[in-house]
Amino acid sequence: MSVSVQVSPLDKIFPSGIFPSACPSRVLLDHITSKWGVLVLVSLTGRTLRWGELRRRVEGISEKMLAQTLKTFERDGLVSRVALPVIPPHVEYSLTPQGDELVTLLHPLLGWVAVNAEAILGPEAGSD
Amino acid sequence: MSVSVQVSPLDKIFPSGIFPSACPSRVLLDHITSKWGVLVLVSLTGRTLRWGELRRRVEGISEKMLAQTLKTFERDGLVSRVALPVIPPHVEYSLTPQGDELVTLLHPLLGWVAVNAEAILGPEAGSD
DNA sequence: CTGAATCCCCAACGATACTG
DNA sequence: CAGTATCGTTGGGGATTCAG
Numbered sequence: 001m002s003v004s005v006q007v008s009p010l011d012k013i014f015p016s017g018i019f020p021s022a023c024p025s026r027v028l029l030d031h032i033t034s035k036w037g038v039l040v041l042v043s044l045t046g047r048t049l050r051w052g053e054l055r056r057r058v059e060g061i062s063e064k065m066l067a068q069t070l071k072t073f074e075r076d077g078l079v080s081r082v083a084l085p086v087i088p089p090h091v092e093y094s095l096t097p098q099g100d101e102l103v104t105l106l107h108p109l110l111g112w113v114a115v116n117a118e119a120i121l122g123p124e125a126g127s128d
Numbered sequence: 129m130s131v132s133v134q135v136s137p138l139d140k141i142f143p144s145g146i147f148p149s150a151c152p153s154r155v156l157l158d159h160i161t162s163k164w165g166v167l168v169l170v171s172l173t174g175r176t177l178r179w180g181e182l183r184r185r186v187e188g189i190s191e192k193m194l195a196q197t198l199k200t201f202e203r204d205g206l207v208s209r210v211a212l213p214v215i216p217p218h219v220e221y222s223l224t225p226q227g228d229e230l231v232t233l234l235h236p237l238l239g240w241v242a243v244n245a246e247a248i249l250g251p252e253a254g255s256d
Numbered sequence: 257c258t259g260a261a262t263c264c265c266c267a268a269c270g271a272t273a274c275t276g
Numbered sequence: 277c278a279g280t281a282t283c284g285t286t287g288g289g290g291a292t293t294c295a296g
Contacts, residue, residue, distance in 0.1 A: 019167065019238075021188035024245035032241070033161035035269080039147065051278050060149035062270050067279065076248050088277040089276080098244065105237045110147075112233055113160070116226065117152035120204050163289080179258055190290050195259060216257040217296080 031076055032102070036061050036069045041095070042110055044079065045103050048094040078102060159204060160230070164189050164197045169223070170238055172207065173231050176222040206230060 019025045031037055036058060043049065043057045055066055070093060073079035078099035084090040095103060147153050159165055164186060171177065171185045183194055198221060201207035206227035212218040223231060 019187070019242075024249045025242050027249055028245040029166065029238075029241050030163075032237075033163075033166055035158075035161075038157065038161055059147070063279075064271090064281095065269065068269095078248075083278090087276090089279080091278060098248065101244075102237075102240060105240055109160075109230075109233045109237065110157075112230060113157050114147075114153050116229075117156040120206075120226070121152045121155055191259075192261095192291090193289060196289090211258085215296090217259080219258060 028076065031072050034069065034072070036065050037073075038106060038110070040066070040069050041073070041078065041099065041103050042106055044093060044095045044099070045107070048092045051091050051093070054093060073099070156204065159200050162197065162200070164193050165201075166234060166238070168194070168197050168201070169206065169227065169231050170234055172221060172223050172227070173235070176220050179219050179221070182221060201227070 019029070032041070039058045039061070040054070043054060049057065051066075054070075055061065055063065058066065061069075070079060070081070074081050077096055080094055080096050080099075082092045082094075084092070147157070160169070167186045167189070168182070171182060177185065179194075182198075183189065183191065186194065189197075198207060198209070202209050205224055208222055208224050208227075210220045210222075212220070
């Protein structure tokens, strides 16, 4: 499977060269590239997950960071949260159409990382 | 202009669901999504830059973080460093073929962020 | 000019405990 | 089950200084 993505010429958008500091793009990029951002977003690709499922999938994330990451993405309109008013609570997270667009672009990146990680860092990697 | 990228089905690579913690992929992903990683990589798209130029382009980065980021990418084989033995020193940074592959995947992402940032965070954004 | 080394501090992060 | 609250730690990251 392959997708055709529009490559926006960055120089057209930012003739000055790079994202100026303190512009909305920087903020959004920071959210996405936050420590757990990519992992959380990709985990929601094509499926709806409950809090607990998400926590288990994103191996190593703490409750605090999961809550914080999800809240940020919810504010950004990338993740939608649906709480069913039942006991015990039942909350479902999924991608919004915008979030779905984003993960579509994230996937090739993750795929490349997965393929190249061992070759780059060596089979024995684990440290920084 | 558009490119066709191979979308590796992530589930094929990681049937368990998500990147296991402490695997090479996580490490490499952390490098790329480090605070200044994406910005530095993208700045080097299609061109060779000197230390000072890089510093000016990646608005807001400190010398320490620029050095640290470049060194990490050099070790990862994503950035190549050429020091001309002259006085005053003259050092050039550019992407390796691997780094070039990576930024090719980064570009659509950055483009999307640039386009959607204002819509998502509102024209008045700037805070977290 | 390029960068290494040092100091220092804030906030990001994790662990734990508690609540609706 | 799905969070919030609180606290403690740590290391990421900025400012500054020094060296080649």
